[in-house]
Amino acid sequence: MLNTATAVTTRHQAVISQAALQAMGRDERAPAPRRERFDAVPIAAMLETLNEALQPQRRIVRAGDRICQAGTDFGALYVLNSGVAKVVNLAADGREQVVGLKFRGDWLGFDGIATGCYGCDAIALDTGEVWVIRYDALLAACATRPALLALLHGAMSREIAGDRDSMMSVCTLPADARVAEFLRHWAEALEQRGMRTDQITLRMTRAEIGNFLGMTLESVSRALSRLAREGLIAFAEKGRRDVQIPDVGGLAGFVQRYLAPAMVQ
Amino acid sequence: MLNTATAVTTRHQAVISQAALQAMGRDERAPAPRRERFDAVPIAAMLETLNEALQPQRRIVRAGDRICQAGTDFGALYVLNSGVAKVVNLAADGREQVVGLKFRGDWLGFDGIATGCYGCDAIALDTGEVWVIRYDALLAACATRPALLALLHGAMSREIAGDRDSMMSVCTLPADARVAEFLRHWAEALEQRGMRTDQITLRMTRAEIGNFLGMTLESVSRALSRLAREGLIAFAEKGRRDVQIPDVGGLAGFVQRYLAPAMVQ
DNA sequence: CGACCTTTTGATAGTAGTCAAATGAAGTGG
DNA sequence: CCACTTCATTTGACTACTATCAAAAGGTCG
Numbered sequence: 119m120l121n122t123a124t125a126v127t128t129r130h131q132a133v134i135s136q137a138a139l140q141a142m143g144r145d146e147r148a149p150a151p152r153r154e155r156f157d158a159v160p161i162a163a164m165l166e167t168l169n170e171a172l173q174p175q176r177r178i179v180r181a182g183d184r185i186c187q188a189g190t191d192f193g194a195l196y197v198l199n200s201g202v203a204k205v206v207n208l209a210a211d212g213r214e215q216v217v218g219l220k221f222r223g224d225w226l227g228f229d230g231i232a233t234g235c236y237g238c239d240a241i242a243l244d245t246g247e248v249w250v251i252r253y254d255a256l257l258a259a260c261a262t263r264p265a266l267l268a269l270l271h272g273a274m275s276r277e278i279a280g281d282r283d284s285m286m287s288v289c290t291l292p293a294d295a296r297v298a299e300f301l302r303h304w305a306e307a308l309e310q311r312g313m314r315t316d317q318i319t320l321r322m323t324r325a326e327i328g329n330f331l332g333m334t335l336e337s338v339s340r341a342l343s344r345l346a347r348e349g350l351i352a353f354a355e356k357g358r359r360d361v362q363i364p365d366v367g368g369l370a371g372f373v374q375r376y377l378a379p380a381m382v383q
Numbered sequence: 384m385l386n387t388a389t390a391v392t393t394r395h396q397a398v399i400s401q402a403a404l405q406a407m408g409r410d411e412r413a414p415a416p417r418r419e420r421f422d423a424v425p426i427a428a429m430l431e432t433l434n435e436a437l438q439p440q441r442r443i444v445r446a447g448d449r450i451c452q453a454g455t456d457f458g459a460l461y462v463l464n465s466g467v468a469k470v471v472n473l474a475a476d477g478r479e480q481v482v483g484l485k486f487r488g489d490w491l492g493f494d495g496i497a498t499g500c501y502g503c504d505a506i507a508l509d510t511g512e513v514w515v516i517r518y519d520a521l522l523a524a525c526a527t528r529p530a531l532l533a534l535l536h537g538a539m540s541r542e543i544a545g546d547r548d549s550m551m552s553v554c555t556l557p558a559d560a561r562v563a564e565f566l567r568h569w570a571e572a573l574e575q576r577g578m579r580t581d582q583i584t585l586r587m588t589r590a591e592i593g594n595f596l597g598m599t600l601e602s603v604s605r606a607l608s609r610l611a612r613e614g615l616i617a618f619a620e621k622g623r624r625d626v627q628i629p630d631v632g633g634l635a636g637f638v639q640r641y642l643a644p645a646m647v648q
Numbered sequence: 649c650g651a652c653c654t655t656t657t658g659a660t661a662g663t664a665g666t667c668a669a670a671t672g673a674a675g676t677g678g
Numbered sequence: 679c680c681a682c683t684t685c686a687t688t689t690g691a692c693t694a695c696t697a698t699c700a701a702a703a704g705g706t707c708g
Contacts, residue, residue, distance in 0.1 A: 207547045211639060213555050217547040229547065231540035238547065257532070267522070274539045275496035281546040282472045282482040282494070282503065288553055289597030290478050293664065323686065332554030334665055339688055357673070358687070374476060558696065589655065599697055604656055622705070623655070655704070666693070673686075678679105 161223035161311060164269055165199060171259050171266055174249035179203075179242035181321065185226055186240045192230030194252045198222055201246015202321055204330075206239040216322075216330035218281070221307045225273045243321035288332045295376040296331045297341035301351065301361060302369040309366070317354075317362045345372070426488035426576060429534055430464060436524050436531055439514035444468075444507035446586070450491055451505045457495030459517045463487055466511015467586055469595075471504040481587075481595035483546070486572045490538045508586035553597045560641040561596045562606035566616065566626060567634040574631070582619075582627045610637070 159167075168174065174197070179185060185196055188208045198220050205218035205226065217238065220226060229237035231253070242248075260267040287299050305315040320327070324335040324342075331338070342358075345351045350368045354360035363369065433439065439462070444450060450461055453473045463485050470483035470491065482503065485491060494502035496518070507513075525532040552564050570580040585592070589600040589607075596603070607623075610616045615633045619625035628634065 205547075207551050209548075209551060209555075211642060213551065213642065215551045215554055217550050228540050229544040232537040232544065233540075237544045257529075261526070264522075271539075272497040274536075274543065275493050275498075278539065278542055278546065279494040279497065279502045281543065281550065282470075283474075285482050285546065285550055285553065286472050286474060286478065286480045288550065289480055289594075290474075324688095325686085329554075335687080336666085336689085337664060339686095340664090343688075377476060377478065588653090600655080601657085601698080602696060604654095605696090608656075649708105651706100651708085653704100653706080656702085657700100658702105659698100659700085661696105661698070663694105663696085665695085666691105668690085668692105669688105670690100671686105671688075674684085676681100676683075678681085 159269065159272065164223060164273075165197070167265060167269060168197060168249065168251070171263055172251060172255060174251050177248045177250060179246055179248055181242055181244045183242045184239055185242060185248055186230075186236050186238075188236050188239050190236055192227065192233070192235050192253070194227065194250050195256065196226040196240065197249040197251060198224050198226070199247040199249055201248075202243040203240050203246070204243055204322065204326070206241060207237065208239065214329075216326055218284070219304070219307075219330070222311050225277070228274055228277060290377070291373065292376060293331075293333050293337045294341045294344055295373045296333065297327070297338055298345060298350070298369045298372045298376070300327065300331055301345075301363065302366060302373065305363055305366045305369070315363060315366055317360060319360050321359075345369075348372070424534065424537065429488060429538075430462070432530060432534060433462060433514065433516070436528055437516060437520060439516050442513045442515060444511055444513055446507055446509045448507045449504055450507060450513055451495075451501050451503075453501050453504050455501055457492065457498070457500050457518070459492065459515050460521065461491040461505065462514040462516060463489050463491070464512040464514055466513075467508040468505050468511070469508055469587065469591070471506060472502065473504065479594075481591055483549070484569070484572075484595075487576050490542070493539055493542060555642070556638065557641060558596075558598050558602045559606045559609055560638045561598065562592070562603055563610060563615070563634045563637045563641075565592065565596055566610075566628065567631060567638065570628055570631045570634070580628060580631055582625060584625050586624070610634075613637070 176199070177185075179201065185203055188206075200222055203220040203224075203226065204216050205220065206214055207217045208214050220240070226240045226248075227236055256266070256270065260270065287296060291299060301318070304318055304320075308318060309315045322330070324338045328335045328338045342351070342361075346353060350363075350365075350372055352362040352364070354362065441464070442450075444466065450468055453471075465487055468485040468489075468491065469481050470485065471479055472482045473479050485505070491505045491513075492501055521531070521535065525535065552561055556564060566583070569583055569585075573583060574580045587595070589603045593600045593603045607616070607626075611618060615628075615630075615637055617627040617629070619627065
């Protein structure tokens with residue numbers, strides 16, 4: 119119960135093979151797998167830098183508008199100055215999945231750099247402003263402004279780390295906790311941007327949320343009902359798209375409790 | 384049955400909300416969500432460029448060696464010149480998950496750029512050579528060699544796209560198909576690097592594979608047995624770590640069949 | 649050989665998916 | 679303004695996939 123490598127067996131299996139354990143035997147226990155999740159550069163500062171360096175073209179989008187389209191030629195990256203967007207991955211066989219949510223300051227279109235065409239659709243979930251950053255112009259500007267390059271790399275790096283965290287949520291959490299974590303994550307994103315977190319408007323249907331989390335719309339609905347029954351969330355009087363979160367910490371606690379119900383020592 | 388947006392309902396739910404559908408109504412059907420998955424720059428050429436531009440330090444690793452460690456200060460990226468490695472994401476609460484597999488030419492450590500410390504462990508799965516690319520040196524070299532920067536961005540972009548595909552596999556495929564897709568992906572990675580694909584040596588235990596795919600080791604074992612029973616794979620005489628794949632296309636077909644059993648039109 | 653893993657396979661349980669029906673919202677046209 | 683249509687959501691009943699528990703067999707290494 120003291121070795122984290124083998125203690126976690128609540129859901130699925132422990133990861134570390136014996137071979138790996140003994141191979142890394144020398145340096146006993148990892149010093150501090152602590153991960154800092156804050157941004158080195160605040161979002162507002164990043165946008166300011168981008169704005170003055172590139173004076174990007176602005177585009178107003180409304181709910182449902184496609185910001186970029188899978189399969190079309192890559193030429194620009196997009197930065198959300200306001201609003202919310204979903205990223206939808208499309209497979210050749212017709213499967214599609216929401217693989218990400220984007221908020222103010224987030225970038226879109228990175229997946230097009232390598233292949234020369236966008237790999238995902240990005241769809242606005244409400245009204246917002248998108249900045250169009252032509253990739254060649256960005257690179258040119260980066261040549262004279264190292265800070266810009268740092269910004270770009272930071273954004274890509276954060277995207278990679280974020281995707282992995284999504285992966286972990288989907289793979290290690292039961293359905294109810296996944297929904298709780300989804301809400302917590304959304305609230306956290308708002309908080310980082312200085313917005314209210316006590317009430318959030320989900321701009322996705324249950325089906326979209328389920329698709330994002332790898333579960334059915336019914337399971338999402340049930341999970342939300344259960345969270346509401348436990349008092350962790352509440353619905354606005356009319357319509358169930360607005361979720362009130364009296365205490366974000368409560369959601370985090372729920373995830374932890376659900377994660378390791380018997381891990382209370 | 385002709386509208387891909389609503390046709391896919393075999394597993395979980397269709398993604399596209401009605402609102403989104405009508406909002407994007409004007410441009411009828413998407414032109415071609417085709418995604419090109421090949422590399423613009425062959426892997427060998429990329430390594431050659433890296434080598435001559437930076438003459439990176441080389442490090443020989445053996446199975447179980449840690450290439451980089453979550454939580455430690457970020458200073459360098461790593462490129463696999465040979466061997467295989469797994470990327471393990473660590474959560475603050477002790478959960479850990481294999482979130483990626485890396486082969487020759489793949490980069491490691493991108494997640495450290497934004498936060499200043501690595502977010503994942505990277506563990507060698509067999510003997511191999513790792514190139515250490517100091518990040519500051521890389522940036523300096525990029526300033527005079529645009530090709531290097533393109534390489535870097537291409538690698539990060541590919542990582543983002545790849546993570547999303549993993550996410551989609553985990554979320555949209557049933558257990559058996561997930562394992563088949565895992566094998567297919569491994570074979571594809573070998574093929575892109577000019578290696579044999581008819582026989583691959585899984586360098587992970589069933590527990591590790593299961594952790595990666597979001598299922599238990601028993602389910603992985605059962606899935607492999609089923610694939611073997613169907614003749615899609617075969618085991619070497621001794622030990623069940625070597626998997627023979629007579630026809631990679633067969634695995635792809637299995638995934639498709641399992642994906643849409645009733646989608647035969 | 650014996651200790652220790654890993655893997656396989658079976659039996660059982662539980663979570664989440666599927667099917668179905670009812671309610672709730674929202675928009676349309678008379 | 680109100681029927682009427684349409685879609686989103688909720689909830690129940692049932693099913694099925696996959697996790698869990700357990701035992702045995704196969705490998706590996708001292």
